[in-house]
Structures are given as C-alpha cells and as structure tokens.
Amino acid sequence: MEIPANIPTTPPPASKLDLQKIKELLRQASEKLKADPKMKRVLVFAGAAFGVIFALLIVGTIAKSLMGVRKVQKVSPSPTPTATQSALPEILNPSRYATDSAVLSIEDTVKSINQDAGSLDIREYNLRPPTLDFGINFTK
Amino acid sequence: MKRYLVILALVLGTLAFLFAAGKALSEDLTFSRAYADYVYNMDLYNKAHSDYQVARANYLQYGTLISKQNAQDATLKMLQARDEVIKTYLTALRARLSEAAGVSTDKKNELFALIDTEVSWIINHEQSLPSAGSLDDLVKDSNEVKDHYGPVELLIYRVLTTIAVGKTTALRDREQNVLGPLNTKITEIKANGDKDTTVAERGVLDIQAKLARSQAKEDEAFGIVQDMKATASNKNSIYDDALDSVGQALQYIKESGSLLMQIITNIKTKD
Numbered sequence: 125m126e127i128p129a130n131i132p133t134t135p136p137p138a139s140k141l142d143l144q145k146i147k148e149l150l151r152q153a154s155e156k157l158k159a160d161p162k163m164k165r166v167l168v169f170a171g172a173a174f175g176v177i178f179a180l181l182i183v184g185t186i187a188k189s190l191m192g193v194r195k196v197q198k199v200s201p202s203p204t205p206t207a208t209q210s211a212l213p214e215i216l217n218p219s220r221y222a223t224d225s226a227v228l229s230i231e232d233t234v235k236s237i238n239q240d241a242g243s244l245d246i247r248e249y250n251l252r253p254p255t256l257d258f259g260i261n262f263t264k
Numbered sequence: 265m266k267r268y269l270v271i272l273a274l275v276l277g278t279l280a281f282l283f284a285a286g287k288a289l290s291e292d293l294t295f296s297r298a299y300a301d302y303v304y305n306m307d308l309y310n311k312a313h314s315d316y317q318v319a320r321a322n323y324l325q326y327g328t329l330i331s332k333q334n335a336q337d338a339t340l341k342m343l344q345a346r347d348e349v350i351k352t353y354l355t356a357l358r359a360r361l362s363e364a365a366g367v368s369t370d371k372k373n374e375l376f377a378l379i380d381t382e383v384s385w386i387i388n389h390e391q392s393l394p395s396a397g398s399l400d401d402l403v404k405d406s407n408e409v410k411d412h413y414g415p416v417e418l419l420i421y422r423v424l425t426t427i428a429v430g431k432t433t434a435l436r437d438r439e440q441n442v443l444g445p446l447n448t449k450i451t452e453i454k455a456n457g458d459k460d461t462t463v464a465e466r467g468v469l470d471i472q473a474k475l476a477r478s479q480a481k482e483d484e485a486f487g488i489v490q491d492m493k494a495t496a497s498n499k500n501s502i503y504d505d506a507l508d509s510v511g512q513a514l515q516y517i518k519e520s521g522s523l524l525m526q527i528i529t530n531i532k533t534k535d
Binding site: 215217218219220221222224226227229230231233234235237238240241242244246247248250251252253254256257258259260261262264 | 299302306309313320323324335339342343346349350353356357360399402403406407409410413417420421424427428431432435438439442445446448449453458459500507510511514517518521522524525528529531532533534535
C-alpha cells in the first residue's frame with residue numbers, strides 16, 4: 125500500500141517548539157528552586173505531608189477491607205426456615221380481576237399492613253417510669 | 265519556614281473543626297442514644313442509693329459527727345443522681361415521642377413543651393442541691409421532688425399512651441387509605457356487571473365499623489389516662505388498663521385487615 129503524497133512525513137515544527145519551551149521552563153524552575161532553599165524546604169515538607177496522608181489512606185483502606193472480610197466470616201447459626209401456610213386458600217377459579225393491577229396493588233398494601241399489625245408491640249416495657257426512692261428520712 | 269508550618273497547622277485545624285462541628289450538628293439526639301444515657305444514669309443512681317443506705321444506717325446507729333457528715337455527703341450524691349435519672353428519662357421519652365408514628369406534630373409539640381418544662385425544673389433543682397447545709401435541708405429538697413413527681417408521672421403516662429395509640433392510629437390510617445381505591449374498584453366491577461359485588465360492599469361497611477370501634481378504643485385509652493390522679497399509687501396498673509384498650513383497638517384493626525384480604529379474594533374469584 126502506497127502512502128499518499130499529500131500526507132506529511134515529519135511532525136509539524138510547532139509541536140517541537142512547544143516541547144522545547146516546556147523543557148526550558150522546567151529547567152528555569154528547577155534552577156530557581158535550587159537557588160531558594162526556603163522554597164525547597166516548603167516543597168519537601170508538602171511532599172512529605174502528602175506522602176503521610178497517602179500512606180494513611182492506604183493503611184485505612186486495607187484495615188477497612190480486612191474488617192469487612194472478618195465480618196463476612198462471622199456466620200451466626202440461624203434456624204431452618206419453616207414453611208408457613210397462607211391464611212387464605214389459593215384461588216382455583218380466578219375472575220378477570222385476579223390479574224388486575226389495581227387489585228394486586230391493593231392486595232400488596234393490605235398484606236404489608238397485616239404483617240405490620242401482626243408484629244406490633246404496643247407495650248414498651250423499657251420505657252416504664254424508673255423506680256426511685258422518694259422516702260428519704262433520718263428518723264429511726 | 266515556621267510561618268508556613270503555622271499556616272498549614274491553622275488550615276488543618278480549621279478543617280478538622282469544621283468536619284467535627286458538621287458531624288455533631290447532623291447527629292440528632294436519637295432515642296437509642298438518649299435511652300443509653302438514661303440506663304447509664306440509672307446504674308449510677310443505684311450505686312449512689314446503696315451508698316446512701318449504708319451511710320444512713322451508720323449515722324442512725326452511731327450518731328457521730330463523722331457519720332453525720334458521711335450521711336450528708338452520700339445523701340447529696342444520691343439526690344443528684346436521682347435528679348439526673350429523672351432528667352435523662354424524660355429526655356429519652358421525648359426522643360421516643362419525636363420518633364413516634366401516628367402522632368400529629370401539634371400533639372408532639374404540646375407534649376414536648378410540657379416535658380421541657382419538667383426537665384428545666386429538675387435541672388434547677390439539681391443545681392440547688394449542693395447549697396443544702398444540713399441533712400434536714402436535703403430531706404426538704406428530696407420532698408420537693410417527691411411532691412413534684414406525681415404530676416410528672418401523669419405526664420409520663422400520657423406520653424406513653426400517646427406513643428402506643430400513635431402506633432394503632434398509623435395502621436388504621438393505612439387501612440383507611442386502602443378503602444378509597446378499593447371502593448373505586450368495586451364500583452367499576454359493579455358497573456361492568458360481570459361479577460356480584462354484594463359481599464365486597466358489605467365487607468367494606470364491616471371494615472368501616474371496625475375501624476370506628478378501633479378509634480373508640482383509642483379514645484377510651486386516653487380517657488383512662490386522663491382520669492389518672494397525681495396522688496394515685498397504682499398509676500402503673502391504670503396505664504396497663506389504658507394499654508388493654510389500645511390492644512383492643514389493634515385487634516379491631518387486625519380484624520378489618522383480615523376482612524380486606526377476604527374482599528380481595530372475593531374480587532379475584534369467579535362467581
């Protein structure tokens with residue numbers, strides 16, 4: 125396959141110039157830094173601080189993942205689920221409303237209400253008023 | 265260099281403070297936290313009460329100046345711990361009420377105001393305790409709380425009943441909300457004429473009657489607590505009677521829930 129004659133084979137001169145400019149700027153900055161020890165120390169300190177934060181983040185992430193693994197490994201024994209019988213018998217001869225979305229939606233809501241009603245605890249024994257001694261006296 | 269370090273430290277410090285303050289503000293006083301605080305203070309009270317009993321017995325037996333001073337110190341600590349228990353209990357109760365379902369905001373605010381007044385009273389009392397100069401003064405201070413605690417107990421049982429009734433009210437509201445769409449569906453089926461809706465319609469009327477009875481039982485519970493006297497020594501058993509009424513209200517709600525399921529089954533079944 126031949127290369128068409130209009131495609132340039134060398135990179136455009138502008139990109140070469142840009143690279144040279146960047147190199148020059150970096151060189152100047154490094155020379156300035158070498159000349160100013162104050163600035164150099166600040167940069168070293170900032171670098172060290174970032175290093176410490178980065179290291180802490182890594183340690184934290186590892187610790188968190190290890191703790192997560194431990195949590196997963198804890199398997200508490202649970203009883204074998206027993207089959208429960210539905211309170212209402214299965215519908216053998218369904219009407220045209222058996223699959224009606226509005227009816228099914230009402231059914232879901234009612235099931236949820238009945239479930240909540242079954243597990244409702246109205247007696248909060250832990251919140252009964254405290255038993256306190258009010259009969260303070262110093263008579264025999 | 266020092267200047268940069270100071271600036272860096274200030275920036276980090278400010279960030280840490282803002283983070284901590286934001287976190288503290290975002291954390292409301294939840295019931296579980298308030299309840300844990302109450303349980304902890306109850307433990308402290310039990311310990312202080314036990315120390316008070318020992319100090320009191322020693323003073324009554326020996327009557328020395330040292331035993332008197334010990335009795336005074338122990339009584340002061342016990343009374344402070346007792347006030348702290350009342351304060352933290354009321355705070356936990358307030359937090360529980362705040363989380364309660366089925367209680368209107370107006371009702372909550374009304375009860376919050378009453379609880380807050382009692383908490384302020386007990387804080388003032390607790391702060392005044394160290395100024396007592398003798399055992400007699402401490403006994404008087406103790407009797408102040410004793411006299412005040414009767415009305416506080418009335419408030420406590422009123423709040424507890426409100427929380428219990430709120431639970432059944434929330435459930436009843438949910439059932440009542442279902443009745444609207446259910447009635448619409450029954451009317452639609454009746455208009456279609458392809459299914460007898462007599463059973464469903466009768467069922468809806470039964471449900472409405474049961475829900476009305478449920479509400480009447482809740483009102484009965486409030487009435488029982490309302491009639492409670494501050495001087496009554498059996499407040500706990502009166503409260504149990506009120507809870508029995510709430511239990512009956514719940515039973516009606518369960519029965520109407522069961523009726524709702526029967527209506528749905530009827531609608532889903534061919535005649």
